[in-house]
Amino acid sequence: MRFPFKTSYNQDIRLFRDRVDVFWYGLLAVAVLVLPLLMDEYYVGESTWVFIYGICGVSLMVLVGYTGLVSLGHAAFLGIGAYAHAFFIMHGAPWVVAVGLAVAITTACGLIVGLPALRMTGIYLAIATLAFSVIIQEVFSRWESVTHGFAGMKVDRPVIFGVAFADDRSFYYLCLFFLVIVLWLTRNLLRAPTGRAWIAIRDSEIAAQSMGVNLAIYKSMAFAYSAGVMGLAGALFAHKIAFLAPDIFNILLSIQFLLLVIVGGLGSLHGALFGAVFVALLPPLIAILRDSIPDSMAEFAVSTGITPVASVGAAVGAFLAKPGVEAGIFGLILVLVILLEPLGMYGRWLKIKLFFSTFPMYKASTFKRQKSYMRSERLR
């Protein structure tokens, strides 16, 4: 086990904890940079989703995980970003300008939504953002001069300063670049007084207010920042799916983002990325299982002579092929995570790490939750 020897207060807020950290993150960076050269192009395309969802996850993590404001309407911000970007591109704006404008517009929208949100907490805020997202979705389908309604809008691959990012590999690097930028920005914000104010608001609004944190400013800042990052994700999202239609940005997408931050682990940027990996790679995984389980089970049945296994495999395959099963599996995982591991995948990772670093001395009770009684949120 490593014991960091602290010689200055700045050590607590450094970007990387120590040299070992730098080494591991460097290794990760090299792996992420080299991997697309070795992988099949299809898998490169699927991994790009990880980065886009990662940006979405960081955006929502700032709001939900760090400031404690729950939004059930983040798909609306994603949609605003995507449509604004596509609109400006179509009208001949250079790529960088279009992205800048898209981010600016979503930030402004976030600010506008954030202002009334200052008076609400908890469930009311969730419902208000939900209402906002339903209204915005209707706007997408009706404002045909900008969004082309249900006829949809085609978005080509980006061309930046004359460089075309046409194939999946180059687009992968573009998304990776923006994810790293967003992570760096967010990490810096979080270790600055702004981030500490957000965390204080999350832990107790009254305490934060008494310590001199201006709730109105910091809450609207969190909303605006989160929306702006979502707008950036929206611009990349538009290029990735290549065809925008209003019904993409529905409540289920917002719920998927919340699932991402919860399964990943609330209150950590690592969690946002773990969650992004999970959400982006589960659907392809289900598809692979759907295709392979019946065959492999049938082979198993033939080789061992246990025939019922084959029919079980066929039944599982048929079940996975039914429409809507994916949402149910997401729901089941969400329920299990909240019941069994409220800290999410990152929490589990920390436990595993602690187990090995303190090897024979690990106590399960280190992470045992204290006995908790019902905390009333009716009295804020």
Add this chain to the structure above:
Amino acid sequence: MAVGCIYGLVALGFVLIYKATELVNFAQGDLLTLGAFVCYMAVVWWGLDYWVGFVIAVVVIGAFGALLDRVVLRQVIGQPQFAVVMLTIGLGAMFRTFASVTWGSEIYTLPTPFGGVWTIGGVTLSHQYLSIIAGTLVLCGVLYAFFNHTRLGVAMQATSQNQLAAYYMGIPVKLIFSLIWAISAGVAAAAGILLAPVTLIDTNMGLAVALKAFAAAVLGGFGSIPGALFGGIIIGLIELYAGATLPEGFKDTAPYIVLLLMLIVRPQGLFGTLTRKKV
């Protein structure tokens, strides 16, 4: 008006659970769908009488609600409200998948004994809509009498006001929670069955209704039972008038616009009370 009553009933389910346990049940709409499907199975597949099917569906879904509370939601008491909201969203997604896997994505019609129409002074009233309004009134009357005039109902009121005090008075708080979940789920099932002839039964019928019922519950002030019904009727009327008078597209969004305005102007709702924490 009739659809507003349905919103009111579903909102009532939200409010009951919220008042008692401070959980917000996002799966309410899916319980509604399940209720309608169970009734459909009883009536069409097993050939039972409509009323028998009605009772079976309400009892089955009510028992399911109690089970849900016992097995799943008991575990998360004391965790932040947000976790519970996500938990019920997850449960709702599971129910929807269950419904679509079990009953497929076809649309079913529930046969009802309410086929006719009455014509009073030039106004045609279909029995279906009247049945919804009458059903809502009867359910509310029963619930009102139950909460105010029975020992159990008063115990439930006490529990929702102060759990610790209720516990000290010898009220089995855990059992009360389960019962409230059962009542709330049963009300949702009843709403689903009443709604079935109007919107037809499919796996997504609950989601749309639940979202509007939310608006209703917030409009009336989360935590106020008459407020929920009143809010439901208002939302139903707003939807009707917006559909009739405003341009296309406003029918579905008008309730949400009203909801947002309400949250900005008076976040505690029409009948709610605002409380501040004392430090």
